[in-house]
Amino acid sequence: MILVGELSLWVALLMAIWSAVTSFAGGTMGRDDLVISGRRGLYATTAMIVLASLGLWTALLTHDFSLRYVASNTSANMPKIYVFAAFWGGQAGSMLFWALILALYSAIAVWSIRGRARELAPWVCGTLAAILVFFIATTCFKANPYDRLAFVPADGRGMNPQLQNPGMAIHPPTLYLGYVATSIPFAFAIAALVSRKLDAEWLSIVRRWSLVSWFFLTIGITLGMWWAYVELGWSGYWAWDPVENASLLPWLTGTAFLHSIMIQEKRGMLRKWNVVLVVTTFLLAIFGTFLTRSGLVESVHSFAQSPVGTWFATFFIGATGATIYFVTTRLKDLEATAELESMVSREAAFLYNNLVLVGIAFSVLWGTLFPVLSEWVRGTKITVGPPFFNTVNVPLGLLLLALTGVGPLIAWRKASTSNLQRQFRFPVLFGLSTGVLLFALGMRNPHALVAYTLAGFVAGTIGQEFYKGIGARHSMHDESIPLAALRLVARNRRRYGGYIVHAGIVILFCAFAGLAFKRDHDVQMKAGDTKELVDPLGHRWRFVSQGVSTSETLNRFVTAVGLEVWRDGIRQGIVTSEKRQHFDSNKQPQFEPSTEVGIRTSAALDLYIVLAGVRDETAELRISFNPLVVWVWIGGMVMAIGGLIVMWPQTERRRAGGYVATLEPAPRAELAATR
Amino acid sequence: MRRRDFLSRVVLGGVAIVAAPRLGGQVVSPPAGDAAPAQGTTSNLFDMNQEAAKTVRRPAKPGAVPSMTDDARDVLEHDIRCQCSCTLDVYTCRTTDFSCQVSPAMHRDVMSLVDGGYSAQEILDAFVQTYGERALMSPKREGFNWAGYLVPSVALAAGAAGLVVVLRGMQRRTAAIDAERRGDLLVNPATPEEHARLQAAIRRDD
Numbered sequence: 001m002i003l004v005g006e007l008s009l010w011v012a013l014l015m016a017i018w019s020a021v022t023s024f025a026g027g028t029m030g031r032d033d034l035v036i037s038g039r040r041g042l043y044a045t046t047a048m049i050v051l052a053s054l055g056l057w058t059a060l061l062t063h064d065f066s067l068r069y070v071a072s073n074t075s076a077n078m079p080k081i082y083v084f085a086a087f088w089g090g091q092a093g094s095m096l097f098w099a100l101i102l103a104l105y106s107a108i109a110v111w112s113i114r115g116r117a118r119e120l121a122p123w124v125c126g127t128l129a130a131i132l133v134f135f136i137a138t139t140c141f142k143a144n145p146y147d148r149l150a151f152v153p154a155d156g157r158g159m160n161p162q163l164q165n166p167g168m169a170i171h172p173p174t175l176y177l178g179y180v181a182t183s184i185p186f187a188f189a190i191a192a193l194v195s196r197k198l199d200a201e202w203l204s205i206v207r208r209w210s211l212v213s214w215f216f217l218t219i220g221i222t223l224g225m226w227w228a229y230v231e232l233g234w235s236g237y238w239a240w241d242p243v244e245n246a247s248l249l250p251w252l253t254g255t256a257f258l259h260s261i262m263i264q265e266k267r268g269m270l271r272k273w274n275v276v277l278v279v280t281t282f283l284l285a286i287f288g289t290f291l292t293r294s295g296l297v298e299s300v301h302s303f304a305q306s307p308v309g310t311w312f313a314t315f316f317i318g319a320t321g322a323t324i325y326f327v328t329t330r331l332k333d334l335e336a337t338a339e340l341e342s343m344v345s346r347e348a349a350f351l352y353n354n355l356v357l358v359g360i361a362f363s364v365l366w367g368t369l370f371p372v373l374s375e376w377v378r379g380t381k382i383t384v385g386p387p388f389f390n391t392v393n394v395p396l397g398l399l400l401l402a403l404t405g406v407g408p409l410i411a412w413r414k415a416s417t418s419n420l421q422r423q424f425r426f427p428v429l430f431g432l433s434t435g436v437l438l439f440a441l442g443m444r445n446p447h448a449l450v451a452y453t454l455a456g457f458v459a460g461t462i463g464q465e466f467y468k469g470i471g472a473r474h475s476m477h478d479e480s481i482p483l484a485a486l487r488l489v490a491r492n493r494r495r496y497g498g499y500i501v502h503a504g505i506v507i508l509f510c511a512f513a514g515l516a517f518k519r520d521h522d523v524q525m526k527a528g529d530t531k532e533l534v535d536p537l538g539h540r541w542r543f544v545s546q547g548v549s550t551s552e553t554l555n556r557f558v559t560a561v562g563l564e565v566w567r568d569g570i571r572q573g574i575v576t577s578e579k580r581q582h583f584d585s586n587k588q589p590q591f592e593p594s595t596e597v598g599i600r601t602s603a604a605l606d607l608y609i610v611l612a613g614v615r616d617e618t619a620e621l622r623i624s625f626n627p628l629v630v631w632v633w634i635g636g637m638v639m640a641i642g643g644l645i646v647m648w649p650q651t652e653r654r655r656a657g658g659y660v661a662t663l664e665p666a667p668r669a670e671l672a673a674t675r
Numbered sequence: 676m677r678r679r680d681f682l683s684r685v686v687l688g689g690v691a692i693v694a695a696p697r698l699g700g701q702v703v704s705p706p707a708g709d710a711a712p713a714q715g716t717t718s719n720l721f722d723m724n725q726e727a728a729k730t731v732r733r734p735a736k737p738g739a740v741p742s743m744t745d746d747a748r749d750v751l752e753h754d755i756r757c758q759c760s761c762t763l764d765v766y767t768c769r770t771t772d773f774s775c776q777v778s779p780a781m782h783r784d785v786m787s788l789v790d791g792g793y794s795a796q797e798i799l800d801a802f803v804q805t806y807g808e809r810a811l812m813s814p815k816r817e818g819f820n821w822a823g824y825l826v827p828s829v830a831l832a833a834g835a836a837g838l839v840v841v842l843r844g845m846q847r848r849t850a851a852i853d854a855e856r857r858g859d860l861l862v863n864p865a866t867p868e869e870h871a872r873l874q875a876a877i878r879r880d881d
Contacts, residue, residue, distance in 0.1 A: 232771055233770060233771050234763060234767045234768070234770070234771040235767075235770075236767070239762070239763065239767075241762055298760060298762055339845040339846075339848045339849040339852070340842055340845035340846060340849065341845075341846065341849045341853075342846065343839075343842050343843075343846065348842060351838060351842070352838075355831070355834050355835060355838055356831075358834070359827065359830065359831040359834060362827060362830055362831075363827035363830075363831075366823070366826055366827050366830075367823070367827075370814075370822075370823045373822075374814070374819065374820070374823070377819055378818075378819055380807065380808055381807065381808065381809040382808045382809055382811070382814045382820070383756045383762070383808075383809050383810075383811060383812055383813070383814070384813060384814065384823065385756065385762065385764065385812035385813055386764075386812065387753075387754065387812050387813040388812075388813035388814065388823065388824075391813070391824070392824070392827050392828075396831070520749065520766075522770075592723075592774040593774050594774075595770075595771070610770045612769065612770040622769075622770040
């Protein structure tokens, strides 16, 4: 199976080349036989990539340490789940995994348009095959998981201890699912530009795939934050590391697109802008990958120094050049069919939202690249860390939060003063009340106060929208409130799913603002020692050390300290934090010691205990009180659920012809024809 | 030769040429750090430089008393970057999973300077003098670094200005079309079908 897998990888490369060439040729010459051949080539590529992947999984699970990848990323004593997850745990495997997802997505995308979108099909297939060629070639020539060692070691090195975490087993696949899904809208955009078929058909397909990408990126980013929080022991979940920034960039532009596409669907506007956002999202996914795998910027990531950077740079430049060419030569085909009527309208609000989202994306990209720029210009290495990103992005984030509440309140086309007064009254009052209440309760941090006031405003907006909708159904159809709520969402998935996403955003911002009240304490404790600390909410905590213990388990030595925890005189249980030294089958230490954080979660705050080290039976600990952290994960989940609702196909509307340009004024000629 | 035969020969030939040297026989030497344990010099996630710590000590000021509280010192350490290549600040890195030996050394230097009566700015300057500007978690607000801080705001302002110009242009054109349409409607009022379409559109609105 391993040999079959290795062979399949090379066959996949040839099949992908064939598919790209025949599809492009078929599209250019208008020959259906070539187009069909190209499509079959893509299916064959997918089959070959699946075989190559099965081969690597077989090698991993059978501990074939003759393969460098298997020896470098697994060991015989690793839990099976992490041996399975090692497929994407290293550079070469992750490249193959990327190719696997891309091949599967491509096959689904091409299969889903069979028999329709005839003008687009060859270019979609060709573009996807071309992207596949790049990824398979990079895997074959620069990061081949089937490369063999000159000798067969008795055991492998094992996987990074930090990666041996359930979050890390799920986080990379979901993130890759999101990254790779950006390829499909890109392929459709290129196909639409090349064939000049820039009508509603490509747009509806692109929207669906963009939602898929957004959905998985949202889950992937949230899981990444969770993994960093529970595994890395630094008591935070976002550090503005280039790897994190790379995942945020396509999410931001993808989010902007999902808003602006509504304007094109409703009004036929922003056609150029939407194409730009679609291709930019894909290019940012590639550029982000280049950034994190080229060593261009420093990152807390093992991929930082790798040989694939040059290939990614070349691909990025090529794809960008081709995209710029096609966009600039098709500008006339992308003229809007309608114009904006008022700067106080929902269209305009979406545009402001787009401006801020793209502005944040730019500032993140700028901050990530600024150290490189500084070194080029001044020859001086500098660091652009969280203080910089927070300075630049916090105000923009708050502005975005405000716009999240403003957009749904403004009518399409043109909002009247009375409409604005009626719509804004409750949300504004609710937001202000929230701020005043928190101030009265003693909150003085200005950023947090602004954030919670705006969160209250947006929550008021969402609540008002649901209240009106449910009330209307309740009175019109005589439905119970729960049934009315359920049907309201089910019958208007895009709108109310979107509001649920907004609710997730509100929860996230509230959780982020909670960090302003975080408290850390460095303590040393011997067995029997007691420490008393006060959390940001004024609760008194007592910690009684149970002493340091050592043990040995499956693949690690463990040094642990247990603390008996009391809050306001009530016993909360024992919280344990560990240092782990992983070893191989010969009990030889592998990797640096890793930390297992002790976390006790509640709705208000997390108690977060890190064992920094042990000296003379004295445990050195950092005890942190992290307010509202659990709401980051809940907010992420709510966003994902909202995204899922939005994505879910709506049969009635699909039959009715989709959402395209429902508010677009009928062209004059058409009006005349109806008379 | 039939197309199917041609294709199969091309594919098989290509595979044989490209992959034959690699299958089974070809081996590559284990790169440093790939199959061998990476003890002492690398963290689990990135290439760590455990030797990066340099001494940042100054003689205590006459009659020195600690210049700040422990909390203020912790805040200050958030502004100093650990030099082990982790991209984190000294305070955060000290207890992370990276098993860093650099951040504790830098922390000791900070404590020594605090005890020596040095202010926060003097301590930052001392670290910059030893490690260069990369000792700071964010660039100093001076010279070329201003570009780092200002370009995002300037770009956003330019984008906003551009957006306003575009929107105003659109608004003017729409106003002109509306005026023309109003005149048209006076002559040819809407038909019942148009009314029905309008109502349907309004129902779908939002």
